[in-house]
Amino acid sequence: xxxxxxxxxxxxxxxxxxxxxxxxxVSLIYLIKLIHFLDPTKEPEQKPEDGVAPGEPPxxxxxxxxxxxxxxPVDEGINPEVIAAISAAISAYxxxxxxxxxRIVNHESTPWSASAKFNNLKRK
Amino acid sequence: xxxxxxFVVSLQAVWNDSGFSAFTxxxxxxxxxxxxxxxxxxxxxxxxxxxxxxxxxCILANFPNTGFFxxxxxxxxxxxxxxxxxxxxxxxxxxxxxMTDFSPLLARPSxxxxxxxxxxxxxxALGGAMLVGFSVHEAAAIGIIGGADGPTSIYLSTKLxxxxxxxxxxxxxxxxxxxxxxxxxxxxxxxxxxxxxxxMKELRPVTKFERIVFPIVSTIFISxxxxxxxxxxxxxxxxxxxxESGVTDRLSDTAQNSLIxxxxxxxxxxxxxxxxxxxxxxxxxLLIIGLGLVAFIGGTAGGVxxxxxxxxxxxxxxxxxxxxxxxxxxxxxxxxxQLVGMKSKPGNYLLMHAMGPNVAGxxxxxxxxxxxxxxxx
Numbered sequence: 141x142x143x144x145x146x147x148x149x150x151x152x153x154x155x156x157x158x159x160x161x162x163x164x165x166v167s168l169i170y171l172i173k174l175i176h177f178l179d180p181t182k183e184p185e186q187k188p189e190d191g192v193a194p195g196e197p198p199x200x201x202x203x204x205x206x207x208x209x210x211x212x213p214v215d216e217g218i219n220p221e222v223i224a225a226i227s228a229a230i231s232a233y234x235x236x237x238x239x240x241x242x243r244i245v246n247h248e249s250t251p252w253s254a255s256a257k258f259n260n261l262k263r264k
Numbered sequence: 265x266x267x268x269x270x271f272v273v274s275l276q277a278v279w280n281d282s283g284f285s286a287f288t289x290x291x292x293x294x295x296x297x298x299x300x301x302x303x304x305x306x307x308x309x310x311x312x313x314x315x316x317x318x319x320x321x322c323i324l325a326n327f328p329n330t331g332f333f334x335x336x337x338x339x340x341x342x343x344x345x346x347x348x349x350x351x352x353x354x355x356x357x358x359x360x361x362x363m364t365d366f367s368p369l370l371a372r373p374s375x376x377x378x379x380x381x382x383x384x385x386x387x388x389a390l391g392g393a394m395l396v397g398f399s400v401h402e403a404a405a406i407g408i409i410g411g412a413d414g415p416t417s418i419y420l421s422t423k424l425x426x427x428x429x430x431x432x433x434x435x436x437x438x439x440x441x442x443x444x445x446x447x448x449x450x451x452x453x454x455x456x457x458x459x460x461x462x463x464m465k466e467l468r469p470v471t472k473f474e475r476i477v478f479p480i481v482s483t484i485f486i487s488x489x490x491x492x493x494x495x496x497x498x499x500x501x502x503x504x505x506x507x508e509s510g511v512t513d514r515l516s517d518t519a520q521n522s523l524i525x526x527x528x529x530x531x532x533x534x535x536x537x538x539x540x541x542x543x544x545x546x547x548x549x550l551l552i553i554g555l556g557l558v559a560f561i562g563g564t565a566g567g568v569x570x571x572x573x574x575x576x577x578x579x580x581x582x583x584x585x586x587x588x589x590x591x592x593x594x595x596x597x598x599x600x601x602q603l604v605g606m607k608s609k610p611g612n613y614l615l616m617h618a619m620g621p622n623v624a625g626x627x628x629x630x631x632x633x634x635x636x637x638x639x640x641x
Binding site: 144145146147148150151153154156157158160161162164165166167168169171172173175176179180181182220221224225227228231 | 369370373374376377379380383384386387388390391394395400401403404444471472473474477478481482485486489490599602603606611613615616624627628631632635636639640641
């Protein structure tokens with residue numbers, strides 16, 4: 141299919157395209173804000189207590205969560221991307237600190253012992 | 265004697281019909297290229313799910329006399345039909361939508377700006393391609409490699425420069441697999457240690473209402489504005505709606521597993537089938553691969569630069585490292601932000617924050633493709 145372009149000047153194409161991309165994505169920002177504003181299921185925002193901004197944890201928690209100097213992450217062994225994903229998942233559950241060691245469970249044992257280990261984990 | 269003559273004639277017929285009789289040096293080189301790509305995919309594990317089928321398709325495309333590109337319908341021709349008629353890229357987007365969590369984007373919508381800024385790489389490469397002699401249509405198709413979005417690259421090149429599809433697809437997927445090597449040096453050069461150590465505030469919880477309404481509203485808005493990408497974006501958002509609705513688990517499961525796997529095989533093999541010696545063995549291919557790298561570097565730099573601007577504007581609330589995730593490459597680019605952040609400050613989790621610009625990059629690249637299609641028609 142043969143096209144007849146509006147312009148062949150790369151600078152003009154860039155300016156027009158970047159403008160459109162920004163306009164569309166900025167419009168999406170406002171759409172998202174509008175959806176959030178109209179959301180009937182959202183929980184009412186909590187008022188700040190004792191000078192603590194909403195969404196921020198209380199000061200005591202911040203202090204206790206402040207991590208001590210931590211060692212550099214190890215680059216060898218398990219893929220660092222896997223470590224990153226595990227660390228982020230742990231963080232998402234509210235735990236602070238750094239993953240220092242990841243051990244792969246030995247799958248070479250018999251299926252019976254593997255099943256017993258699994259049952260033990262479930263009981264815990 | 266009669267037996268001998270028949271034997272010779274039969275042997276001659278077998279030879280004439282065989283691939284060896286029409287085999288060229290170019291076919292040999294392309295089969296070697298296919299073998300190198302297979303090595304990269306299966307041994308080095310560079311995007312094996314896509315590079316594997318692409319590599320094997322490349323080898324298949326360079327066997328003469330197979331009839332793959334003849335008049336009669338066959339499975340390879342059917343696969344090629346799915347690519348040249350833009351059927352497979354939207355179906356891939358359906359699966360990507362079903363696999364992607366939009367919550368980080370909805371929790372911090374300002375990260376959409378990073379997805380927009382990273383598109384600068386597309387246009388830097390477009391300008392570069394025109395400077396070295398490509399037509400505006402070819403340059404647009406080459407530039408979109410910078411979006412780091414394979415399906416969109418294939419989608420745009422089939423519409424604007426179908427003869428470059430093989431080179432563009434290989435460049436796009438190769439660089440996507442090299443994101444962990446290409447991006448970190450640029451991110452480190454462009455940011456200070458203090459900026460890399462910024463710990464971002466936890467994201468607010470996103471309700472189910474927001475996660476369901478966003479794909480619907482954004483599809484209506486973007487499809488009305490840019491109809492040429494309605495199929496791509498519509499499929500992305502439909503897949504996400506399957507995921508978030510909570511009542512279509514079977515459809516979501518199919519979209520993010522069986523369907524995307526089947527379409528990936530077809531898309532990869534079909535893309536590889538476009539890499540025949542006649543179309544691929546040209547100086548243009550090397551230029552496209554070089555320009556693809558420029559596009560990737562430009563996109564990463566654009567995202568990080570805008571991240572620095574947002575960092576300043578918010579008083580240090582945004583870590584500029586998440587800007588590099590504005591190039592699509594979901595979720596690899598976000599993982600790179602996480603890794604670089606973790607190396608600068610152990611315990612600094614940027615993954616979920618980087619998923620916002622990462623998803624925005626997918627939408628931004630689709631919008632850039634739609635705008636170019638609208639402009640260059």
